[in-house]
Each structure stands twice: as structure tokens, then as C-alpha cells.
Amino acid sequence: MLTNPRSDRVKSVRALSRRSVRSRTGQFLAEGPQAVREAVRFVPEHVRDLYVTPEAADRHADVVAAARDAQLWVHEVTPEVLAAMSDAEHPQGIMAVCRWARLSLDDALGALPPDPLVCVLAHVRDPGNAGTVIRGADAAGADLLVVSDASVDVLGPKVVRSTVGSLWHLPVVTEVPIETVLGALHAQGIRLLAADGSGQTFLPDADLDGPHAWVMGNEAWGLEEQVRDACDDVVRVPIHGHAESLNLAMAATLCLYASAEARRRRG
């Protein structure tokens, strides 16, 4: 049982809340039972250490058992130690330190299945939005998520929590300049659809046949003009009532699900 909230180990775990430390070490935090469960299930080889309070070990016995089966290091800690390690306002008693297996854009594109659906975060800044879009992309069956270097760090604790495990469910490429992403997707024959309120094409009328990628912009001001111009079409979700807009995560989910349904219909 780890009992000292001021130990070097606790400090080094907590330091992973900082982007600079994540970049330097290649490690990041998965907090909460859902994120830890999915990390243990999908990428046990990348889980370095698991920390759990006795109470959470009882409540999430399945997660702890799966971790022990995978021969992971499971450390019991006091609630004070867990709180000192965690960035969360209400820590849920269980967290893991994970390694990030960096995936190159070329490798990811080379491994795409036929008729792929891709989601690109061009300039998403809010951690909760980014996490929810990743969860939506996973649910819609997207084959690849690409996060530009102008977007929020998806290995930040709040993004990871918001994905509730989806971060490990599909290939994720990070920190690529958006021009590089768009060029590489085009070269691969993947059509680029910008999701933006300025679009002239309504979502129900968009051409969703064949390989395509949804490009999502900033939650406040949408997509930059040069990004929209580099896309094959600019598509907007119709607003039927008096709302000015939908939030980014909702618009992204509607777009991705429209693609999923089009793909299902063409078998």
C-alpha cells in the first residue's frame, strides 16, 4: 500500500498532467474505471502501472482482475495518494500510467481498410469536446482519427476521461500539421468534407459514397478558410428551429453517423 502523498512516485505521476512531461516521457494518465478498463482490455502492453484505492478495487474488481491476469503492476494506494496523483476534481479511485505508442500518418493510412471513414480534428481546443468527438467517432465506426498539431493534446487527462476508453478503440495519429494531413488523405483518394456552418451543402444532401474524411474545426470559429478551400465540399448540419448552432461534438456525431449509415446501406 502506497501511503505517502508526497513521495517522488506520486509527484512523477501527477506531473503527467503537464503536456511537457507527457512529451518528454511518452507517458500519460488514464483516470476512472472506464478509461482504465479499456486500456487494460485493448492495450495491456502499454499500461505501465495501475493505481487503485482499496474501496475502488472492490467496486471495480473486474478491472483489477483483468489487470492482474495481464500481469500488470497493480499498486494499492490510499485515497490521499490517489487524489495527489490525479488531475480530476472528483477522482474515482483508479488510474493507470500508460505509454503512448506513436503512430505515423503513413503507417496509419497504409493500414486503412477498404472504404474507410476518417475523422480529422483540425483545430479543436476544448478537452471535453475533443473527447466527446473521439467517443462519437468510435461509436460511428470510424477507422482512423487524426489530430492536428493545432488541436488540444488528446493525451491530456480531461480528454482521456471524456473519451471513456475510445482513445484505445481506433488508430489515433497526433501532432501532424493540418496541411500535411489533408494532402496525405487526398493522395490516398480520400474525399475531404469540411464540417462548417458556412457550408452550402446540407448534411442530408452530402455525397457520402466512397472513402471520405470529416474535418472538424474550432468550437468557436469553425474552420480556417484555407482548410475549407482544401476540402472537396463544405457541409453544414441543417438547423430546423431557432438555435444558432449545434455544439461541435453534436455536429461531429451527426456527420459521422450519417457516414456510418451511408456505409451500412451500401453494405
Place this chain on the structure above:
Amino acid sequence: MLTNPRSDRVKSVRALSRRSVRSRTGQFLAEGPQAVREAVRFVPEHVRDLYVTPEAADRHADVVAAARDAQLWVHEVTPEVLAAMSDAEHPQGIMAVCRWARLSLDDALGALPPDPLVCVLAHVRDPGNAGTVIRGADAAGADLLVVSDASVDVLGPKVVRSTVGSLWHLPVVTEVPIETVLGALHAQGIRLLAADGSGQTFLPDADLDGPHAWVMGNEAWGLEEQVRDACDDVVRVPIHGHAESLNLAMAATLCLYASAEARRRRG
């Protein structure tokens, strides 16, 4: 200029963050430029007082001008007074005290247009989720929102903020027992579709012809069995990837937009 953050007026505004005070006074808070703008635009007769800092009055001059045009009371306040009135972590310099015009279920049903789309919150507890669902219902063109007495108080400051004004864009009936809601909708010939992960009908296969209502359950455990049993069908959003589920607001938005699109197609 109001300068005393400890005045009785400031205390009585701040007290509206409490549900009991809202119930007793029939008043509630709209915080932030979007919510205030939409309240002034859609229901000026229900805006009692508007409070704004000099800096926010400059930044949101259109809102202040519209309020003065509508002959509303606009009070300039110091940032300290606004912070003392507000429930928000980062107050945005502008807020309004509004009256709630209670709408009865019978009156609301009597005023429905032909082929209505209705959204029912049966047991939604999280303020942010509730607000986002209301925004989604507005964007999808829903004609009525009904909030059961087991759901969160939609006049709470966090819900109002999350709706970014949609609370005033469509008729909203609150605090009705769910059995009463379902019975009244049925009696009106409105089909009831429960949105729930336990459903046997996938959303793309759901019958969305004719008048219907989406019934949304609790974010953690979905809908109670007796509510599901009282509905005509239980519908789930298909999950194509490895995600366990979508969050409530995303699932609700997908369901409501599927109905909007079905309605658009049949003209």
C-alpha cells in the same frame, strides 16, 4: 452603477441559484451573452432586470441596445457585484433575472402544430446534459419539450447556460409526473419512442412517420422498465465501433435529427 456586492438586491439575485427560491418566486437566472440575448429577443415581457458590467456592455452592445429598446431595466454593476450575483465559475459580465411563464401540459398539447415532434426528458439528472438536449431539440425543430418532475430543474443556472438560449425557442412544460406525460401524449395520438440502449429496433429502422415523441432516460441507467413498457417502441442508436455507448445528449441529438430528416422528406 451598483457597487455593493453585499446589498440585499445582490443577495436576492444570487439566491435564485437555489431551486427552492426559484419555486417560491417564479424567477430564475439567465447568464452569459447568448442566453440573455435570446431571452431579450424571444420573451422580453419575461425579463425582469438585466445586470451588466461596463466592459460587457461594450462587448455586447447589441444585447444592451435591444434590452433598452424593449424598455427593460438595465443596471450597470461592478465586476464584483456581477460575480456575487452569479453562480458561474467564470461569469461573462451579463445576466438577467427572468420570470418563468408556467405552461400547462394541456395548453401545450392543444397548441401543437400538425405532425408534431416532441421531446420528453423522463429522468435526466445532469444539468449540462439536459441543456445540451434542449439545444439539440431546438436545432432539430422539435415543437415541444416536456420535462418530468424526476428530471433536473431546467431553470437551474447551469442548464440555462447550456441551452444557450434554446430554452426560449420552443414551448417547455416542466414538473409533470412521467406517467401523466406519456398518457396525455398517447391520448393525443402521439407515438412514444423510448431511446434506450436495451432497444431491439435500431434507429435507422425506426418508424418515424407521423406524430411522435422521443423519451429520454437517465444518463447512467437509461429508462425505467415501466416507462419503456408504456412506449410504443424502444429504439437504440447502433454502435458500429467498440464504444460501449454514446452519451445521452449525443444519442438524443441523433434521434431527434433522424425525426427531423424523416419529417423533411415527407414534406
